[in-house]
Amino acid sequence: MKKFTICGLFFAVFAAGAANAFQLQSSNDLGRDDARNQNVVVRCTTDTGKVSNQTCSLRRYARCSVNDQGTRICSGWQPWYELRNPDVGYADWRDGALACCRSKGLR
Numbered sequence: 001m002k003k004f005t006i007c008g009l010f011f012a013v014f015a016a017g018a019a020n021a022f023q024l025q026s027s028n029d030l031g032r033d034d035a036r037n038q039n040v041v042v043r044c045t046t047d048t049g050k051v052s053n054q055t056c057s058l059r060r061y062a063r064c065s066v067n068d069q070g071t072r073i074c075s076g077w078q079p080w081y082e083l084r085n086p087d088v089g090y091a092d093w094r095d096g097a098l099a100c101c102r103s104k105g106l107r
Helices: 002-018 093-103
Strands: 023-030 035-045 051-066 072-074 080-082 085-090
Touching: 035 093, 051 093, 080 093, 085 093
Parallel strands: none
Antiparallel strands: 023 035, 035 051, 051 072, 051 080, 080 085
């Protein structure tokens, strides 16, 4: 019975994780002094779990300034947005990637 419970739990966790099965392709942090940005590119997956050639690119910005002591102070990061649809902001890049892949009929 214990093996059955452990196998069932493993399957439930695996199935839940497969729902958001996009694959992180690249991530970088650019900029200095007056501004910074972060970029993330993910590859979407098909319903069968195969990696698609379709990608989603997300970005967010922070404005920075240098104070009298020469220390860089950056404002809070702006929301993440998908480059093809910049009107919608996301608190987390994973949420943006999921929405982008779903809009393409993928996951």
